[in-house]
Amino acid sequence: MKVGVLGAGTMGAGIAQVAAQSGHATVLVDVNPEQLAKAKAGIEKVLARLVEKGNKTREEADTILSRLTFAGAIDQFAGCGMIIEAIVEKLEVKHTVFRQMEAVVEKDCILASNTSSLSIASIGSVLEQPSRIVGIHFFNPAPLMPLVEIIPAVQTSEATLQQAKQLIDSWKKVTVICKDTPGFIVNRVARPFYGEALRIYEEGVADFATIDWAMTTIGGFRMGPFTLMDYIGNDINYTVTETVFQAFYYDPRFKPSFTQKRHMEAGFLGRKTNRGYYDYAEGSDLPKPTEDMALGKQIFERILVMLINEAFDALFLNVASREDIDLAMTNGVNYPKGLLQWADELGLPYVLEKLEALFAEYGEDRYRPNPLLRRMAKN
Numbered sequence: 001m002k003v004g005v006l007g008a009g010t011m012g013a014g015i016a017q018v019a020a021q022s023g024h025a026t027v028l029v030d031v032n033p034e035q036l037a038k039a040k041a042g043i044e045k046v047l048a049r050l051v052e053k054g055n056k057t058r059e060e061a062d063t064i065l066s067r068l069t070f071a072g073a074i075d076q077f078a079g080c081g082m083i084i085e086a087i088v089e090k091l092e093v094k095h096t097v098f099r100q101m102e103a104v105v106e107k108d109c110i111l112a113s114n115t116s117s118l119s120i121a122s123i124g125s126v127l128e129q130p131s132r133i134v135g136i137h138f139f140n141p142a143p144l145m146p147l148v149e150i151i152p153a154v155q156t157s158e159a160t161l162q163q164a165k166q167l168i169d170s171w172k173k174v175t176v177i178c179k180d181t182p183g184f185i186v187n188r189v190a191r192p193f194y195g196e197a198l199r200i201y202e203e204g205v206a207d208f209a210t211i212d213w214a215m216t217t218i219g220g221f222r223m224g225p226f227t228l229m230d231y232i233g234n235d236i237n238y239t240v241t242e243t244v245f246q247a248f249y250y251d252p253r254f255k256p257s258f259t260q261k262r263h264m265e266a267g268f269l270g271r272k273t274n275r276g277y278y279d280y281a282e283g284s285d286l287p288k289p290t291e292d293m294a295l296g297k298q299i300f301e302r303i304l305v306m307l308i309n310e311a312f313d314a315l316f317l318n319v320a321s322r323e324d325i326d327l328a329m330t331n332g333v334n335y336p337k338g339l340l341q342w343a344d345e346l347g348l349p350y351v352l353e354k355l356e357a358l359f360a361e362y363g364e365d366r367y368r369p370n371p372l373l374r375r376m377a378k379n
C-alpha cells in the first residue's frame with residue numbers, strides 16, 4: 001500500500017521513515033522545500049548510522065530510501081491507501097489540507113491526523129466521507145518510540161479503525177485505542193508528573209534536584225520531572241498543560257504552574273536554550289539533591305498517587321482499557337511500570353488513603369480521589 005505523510009517536520013519525517021522501513025512506497029509532502037530537504041538529509045543520516053552500527057546493510061538502507069518520494073504538492077498523494085497528516089497545529093489549516101487530500105484520493109483511503117491537541121471529530125468535520133477520519137498519534141522521535149495512540153472520532157467507521165490499527169501494528173508499533181478526549185491517554189495521564197512536581201517545589205518542600213532524585217532513585221523513572229521538562233522544552237510542555245487545562249473546562253486538576261510559566265517567559269526553555277530549571281552552560285555543575293530518604297519517599301509517593309488517580313479517571317470515563325492505559329505509559333513515556341499495575345502492587349486502600357490525606361489537608365479539588373478508585377479500594 002502506498003502511504004502518504006503530510007508535513008516534513010519533526011514528526012512527519014519520522015513517520016515517513018517508519019512507513020518506508022515497513023515496506024511502503026511513501027510520499028512525504030511539505031509546502032516548504034527546505035523542510036523537505038532537511039527531512040531527506042535527516043533520514044539518510046539515520047540510515048547511514050544504522051548501516052555503520054551493523055543494524056542494516058547498505059542495500060537495505062538503499063531500498064528504504066528508494067521507497068521514499070519527497071514532493072511539494074498534495075496531488076502526489078493520488079493512489080495512497082492511507083495519509084497521515086503532521087502539519088502545524090491549526091484547525092483551519094488542517095481543514096484546508098484535509099479537503100485537498102480527500103479530493104485526490106480514492107474512496108477507501110484512510111485520512112489520519114497526528115494532532116496532539118485538536119479533536120479528531122473537529123478535523124474530520126470537513127470531509128465528504130467523514131467515516132474515513134482517524135487519529136494516529138505518534139510520539140517523538142517516531143522511529144524510536146514504540147507507542148501509537150489510535151483515536152476513533154464519533155464519525156470514524158469500525159472498518160477505518162480496524163484497518164488503521166492493523167496497519168500500524170504491522171509497523172511493529174504498540175497500538176492503543178483511546179477516546180477522542182483532550183490529551184488522549186499519555187498527555188492526559190502524565191500531567192501530574194509535571195504539575196505535582198512543580199507544586200511540591202512551589203510549596204518549598206524540596207528543590208528541583210531533590211524532586212528529580214526522588215523520582216529517579218526511589219521511583220525508578222528514567223528522568224526526573226524537571227530534567228524531563230528541560231528536555232521537552234518549557235514552552236512546549238507549558239503549552240500542552242495549558243491546552244489540556246482549557247480543554248477540560250478549567251478542571252483544577254490540570255491547572256498550569258506559574259513557576260513553569262515564568263521559566264518559559266524568561267526564555268529558560270531547557271536544553272535547547274542551555275538554561276531551564278538547570279543551567280546547562282559549559283562549566284556549570286548540576287545542583288546536588290538532598291538525599292533524605294524519608295523526604296524522597298514522601299515526594300515520590302505524592303506524585304505517584306496523583307498519576308494513579310489520573311489513570312483511574314481515564315479508566316472510569318472509558319478513555320481506554322486498563323491494559324491500554326498501562327501500555328501507553330510504559331511505551332509512550334517510558335514509565336517503569338503501568339500505573340494501574342503499580343496501584344495494585346501498592347494496594348488500592350493505601351493509594352486511596354494517601355489521596356484522601358492530601359484532599360483533607362488542602363481541600364482542593366485537584367486531590368479528589370477518583371470514584372472508581374474509591375469503589376475498587378473498598379472491594
Ligand SMILES: NC(=O)c1ccc[n+]([C@@H]2O[C@H](COP(=O)([O-])OP(=O)(O)OC[C@H]3O[C@@H](n4cnc5c(N)ncnc54)[C@H](O)[C@@H]3O)[C@@H](O)[C@H]2O)c1
Nearest residue numbers: 007008009010011030031032035086087088114115116140
Ligand atoms: N513534536 C512533537 O513532539 C509531536 C508529537 C506528537 C504529535 N505532534 C503533532 O504533529 C503535528 C506536527 O508537529 P511537528 O512538531 O512535527 O511540527 P513541525 O513544525 O516540526 O512541522 C510541521 C511541518 O508542516 C509543514 N506545513 C505547514 N503547513 C503545511 C501545509 N499547509 N501543507 C504542507 N505542509 C505544511 C511545515 O512546513 C513543517 O515542515 C502537530 O499536529 C503536532 O501537534 C507533535
